[in-house]
Amino acid sequence: MSYKEITKLPILLVDDEPQLLHSASIVLRTSGLSEILTLDDSRAVLPLLAKQQVGVIVLDLMMPYLSGRALLEQIASEYPDMPVIMMTATNDLQTAVQCMQAGASDYLVKPVDKNCLVAAVRRAMEARVLRAEFLSLKERLLTNSPHEPRAFAEIVTQSPSMFAIFRYIEAIAASPQPVLITGETGTGKELIARAVHRLSERPGALVAVNVAGLDDTMFSDTLFGHAKGSFTGADRSRDGLIASAGEGTLFLDEIGDLTMASQVKLLRLLQDGTFYPLGSDRPRQNRARIVVATHCDVRRDVDSGTFRKDLYFRLRTHHIQLPALRERIEDLPHLTNHFMGKAARTLGKPAPAAPLALYQWLRNYPFPGNIRELEGMVFDAVARCQGAVLPLQSFKDAGADGVQMLGSLDALSTISPSGASFPDPLPTLKEAEESLICEALRRADGNQGVAAGLLGISRQALNKRLIRRDSDNSSPNGLE
Numbered sequence: 001m002s003y004k005e006i007t008k009l010p011i012l013l014v015d016d017e018p019q020l021l022h023s024a025s026i027v028l029r030t031s032g033l034s035e036i037l038t039l040d041d042s043r044a045v046l047p048l049l050a051k052q053q054v055g056v057i058v059l060d061l062m063m064p065y066l067s068g069r070a071l072l073e074q075i076a077s078e079y080p081d082m083p084v085i086m087m088t089a090t091n092d093l094q095t096a097v098q099c100m101q102a103g104a105s106d107y108l109v110k111p112v113d114k115n116c117l118v119a120a121v122r123r124a125m126e127a128r129v130l131r132a133e134f135l136s137l138k139e140r141l142l143t144n145s146p147h148e149p150r151a152f153a154e155i156v157t158q159s160p161s162m163f164a165i166f167r168y169i170e171a172i173a174a175s176p177q178p179v180l181i182t183g184e185t186g187t188g189k190e191l192i193a194r195a196v197h198r199l200s201e202r203p204g205a206l207v208a209v210n211v212a213g214l215d216d217t218m219f220s221d222t223l224f225g226h227a228k229g230s231f232t233g234a235d236r237s238r239d240g241l242i243a244s245a246g247e248g249t250l251f252l253d254e255i256g257d258l259t260m261a262s263q264v265k266l267l268r269l270l271q272d273g274t275f276y277p278l279g280s281d282r283p284r285q286n287r288a289r290i291v292v293a294t295h296c297d298v299r300r301d302v303d304s305g306t307f308r309k310d311l312y313f314r315l316r317t318h319h320i321q322l323p324a325l326r327e328r329i330e331d332l333p334h335l336t337n338h339f340m341g342k343a344a345r346t347l348g349k350p351a352p353a354a355p356l357a358l359y360q361w362l363r364n365y366p367f368p369g370n371i372r373e374l375e376g377m378v379f380d381a382v383a384r385c386q387g388a389v390l391p392l393q394s395f396k397d398a399g400a401d402g403v404q405m406l407g408s409l410d411a412l413s414t415i416s417p418s419g420a421s422f423p424d425p426l427p428t429l430k431e432a433e434e435s436l437i438c439e440a441l442r443r444a445d446g447n448q449g450v451a452a453g454l455l456g457i458s459r460q461a462l463n464k465r466l467i468r469r470d471s472d473n474s475s476p477n478g479l480e
Contacts, residue, residue, distance in 0.1 A: 006129050009055030010035035011121060014045055014071075015087070016063045020110075024058070024117060031118045042066040049079060056124045058117075061088035061099070069102065076103030081131065083124035087112060133175060146170060151198045154191050156338045159328040165192070165320060172318045173199035178270060180255075180315045181293040183322030186372030189293040190253065192320060196291055197249040204248025204288060207241050212254035216261040220278055223250075224265075230279020242275060245288035255315070256296030256307065266290075267311045290315075325370040332362045335371060339378035340390070352385045355392045360450040364443050365399050396453060437465060 011033055013021050021038040028036055037054065039045060042063045048054075057075065061068040072084055083105040088095065096107040105127065106120045146152060146166035155162070172179070173196055181189045190208060197206040211219060225240030242250055258266065269275050270290060274283040292315055301307035325331070336354060344351040367373055381394040427435070436455060444450035452462040 006055060006132055007125070008035070009053055010037045012045070012048070012054040012057045013038045014040075014042060014057065014063075014068075015060040016040055016042075017060075024112075027114045027117055028121060033118075033121065042068065042071050045071055046074060046078070049075070049082075054082070055128065056083045056085065056121055058085045058087060058121065061086050061090065061095070069099070072099065072102050072104060081128065083128050085120050085124055129175075133171060148199060151195050154194065155188060156334050157328070157331050158334055159323075159331050161323050161328060162331075165322070166195075168320065169196055170199060172196075174201070175318065176289055177317040178290040178292065178315050179318045179320065180298070181291065181320045181322065182298065183293075183295065184324050184368075184370055185295045186370030187322040187324060188371055189295075189322060190251065192322065193249070193251045193291045193293060197251075197289075200249065200289065202248050202289060204246035205244070206249045206251060207245040207288075208251040208253065209241055210253045211262070212257040214258075214262070216259050216265075217278075219258070219262040220265060223269075224275045224277045224284075226278035227280040230277075234279070237277070240275075240277065242269075242286055242288055243284070247287045248289075250288045250290055252290065252292045254294055255292040256294035256298055256301060260306075260308070263308045263311050267308060267314060270311075270314050325367045325374065329363050332374075333359055335374055336362065336378055339375045340382060342375075343379040343382035346379075347383060349382065349385075350388075352382060352388055352390045355389050357444075357447050357450050358390065358392055358395065360444045360447045361392065361395060361453065364450065364454055365395075433465070434469065437462070437469070 011028060013024050013028075013036065015021050015024075015038075018040055021040060025036045025038060037048075039048065042060075043065050045057075045059075059068045059072060063071075068086060068088070072086065075082055075084055080103075084103065085106040085108060086096075086099045086104045087108045087110060089110040091109045099107055105124045108116060108120060146163060147170055151170075152166050157163070169192070179193075179196055181192050183189055193208070194206060209222060211222075214222060221238075221240065223240045223242050225238050225243060226234050228234060228237045252266075255266075265275075269286055273286050275286055276283055296307075298307055298312055298316075302309050302312050325335075336358070340354070341351050362374075369376070377395055377398045378390075380398055381390045384394050385391060437451070440451035440454045441448070443454060448462055448466075449459050452459045455462065
């Protein structure tokens with residue numbers, strides 16, 4: 001059963017005192033739990049459960065005909081996922097322990113405090129929701145592909161790591177809790193936020209705002225709005241983005257750049273679900289789900305004191321860490337072909353073909369700008385293309401500052417004072433050259449042009465070195 005289905009289920013109150021049922025119903029309704037069912041005969045509970053589902057049962061312990069203890073045991077046996085809260089006038093520890101052992105989720109002593117009753121019911125409902133989310137997540141993680149592929153149509157991938165993220169999103173999409181999306185610049189955090197909103201099926205819109213660079217006043221005005229006359233020039237009241245989102249999703253991008261004052265206001269919004277427009281002393285209720293994203297290492301920012309620890313743990317109830325493009329190189333052909341077609345349609349040109357050496361070159365490029373950088377590279381190459389095949393040189397020009405050897409040779413294990421890594425004893429120049437050439441050819445899948453680019457030499461120069469190496473290897477003495 002999904003989160004939405006559970007939260008719509010009614011609360012069942014069972015007690016042989018009609019006055020208590022009436023007062024408890026009023027307390028729960030005024031707290032926002034509008035669907036309440038009442039029964040004053042314990043014998044009618046099981047027939048009701050056979051016909052109708054309920055979210056939580058609040059059950060009196062001492063009742064005629066069928067005691068609450070006996071009814072609890074039957075409910076626990078037939079409906080093991082059903083939370084049952086026991087109520088009794090007996091303030092006895094042994095009785096409470098016996099009820100909990102029999103399957104009760106909580107134990108309240110009459111006369112029950114109003115706040116205690118509401119808190120117990122909410123705890124029981126939340127526990128049932130969390131159990132449902134866990135079972136849903138467990139089921140989805142056992143499969144290899146998302147259940148709702150249309151929700152991720154904007155994201156081009158065949159990566160198992162991305163499919164695992166999709167399945168996680170499906171499991172937590174209906175939850176009202178905030179979502180923290182982290183990952184390097186250009187990894188597609190906003191696309192993930194859209195997928196979360198789409199799968200949540202929330203009735204409101206997705207409202208996105210980049211909060212980087214906003215001071216505290218601008219942040220408050222943008223999100224919360226302001227009342228008429230709250231500051232110079234405020235000649236009329238204005239709703240903020242929270243009100244615009246309604247019951248939808250509010251997506252805050254670059255949350256790691258928020259000021260400390262704005263972090264406090266966001267924390268209060270998440271904790272209390274209320275906010276104050278600028279210049280207003282009347283709180284308003286937030287109905288939107290909060291999804292945030294950042295390229296920063298938030299855990300490191302918490303340790304350094306630039307990001308509030310309490311806000312971090314509140315935000316990361318659901319956490320999605322997106323992999324960098326260099327960690328999902330199996331997607332390079334799919335993404336490149338997708339962007340080639342998109343660029344060709346935009347420019348009104350026929351889609352060109354990719355040169356054979358392109359994918360080897362792309363696999364060895366670090367992509368500091370990730371998917372956004374790849375899209376820019378492809379668009380530029382399609383714009384410059386005058387024939388039927390993309391020019392490889394345009395990619396090399398675009399990535400001239402980022403091409404670098406990723407990692408050092410496997411044989412190099414110690415660090416020299418200059419910062420380079422060398423083994424002991426030190427290899428000869430000939431040995432180092434041989435190792436570099438072999439590694440470059442491995443990374444280039446044997447393509448000499450790509451390998452030469454990785455080494456920073458011309459293809460002719462690499463070819464000469466390969467001929468010389470083969471010549472040396474053909475004679476034990478290195479002589480013809």
